[in-house]
Amino acid sequence: MKQKIKKNDTVKVMTGKNEGKTGRVIKFNLEKNQIYIESVNMVKKAIRPSNQNQKGGIIEIEAPIHISNVQLVCKKCGPTRIGFKTTDSKKIRICKKCGEEI
Ligand SMILES: [Zn+2]
Incomplete structure (x- = not known):
């Protein structure tokens, strides 16, 4: 499958409990076809005390x-x-509505 979305792209969530939220792609999980969007779909996670964080506690990720x-x-x-459009030497992504390179 062609990879349509890249790191640092701006994406909008179209379905699910985060529907309508927009953010920047910060991380990929290519095996599962999942992405992480900055400040979207935050969950609380308890962390144990460690060298970096002496107290431990709850963080949002x-x-x-x-x-x-x-x-x-x-x-x-x-x-x-x-x-997708192929120019002289490279393949670029284009918007299907306006045809502009993204
Ligand atoms: Zn467009």
Whole structure:
């Protein structure tokens, strides 16, 4: 499968409990087709005291979202489907609505 979404892309969540939220992709889990979006789908996690964090406690971290639940955001059109176009030497991603490179 072609990889449509990359790190640092801005995506919008289209379904699920985080529907409508927009954020930047910070991490991938390619095996599971999941992505982590900055400040979206936060879950609380208890951590044990460690050298870095002497007290331990509760932290909030991003939980993964399946890649099929998000759409890439075009600066002009908003959430959109992605097409591919091959130019001289490389393959670029384009917005299917306006045709602009993303
Ligand atoms: Zn567009």
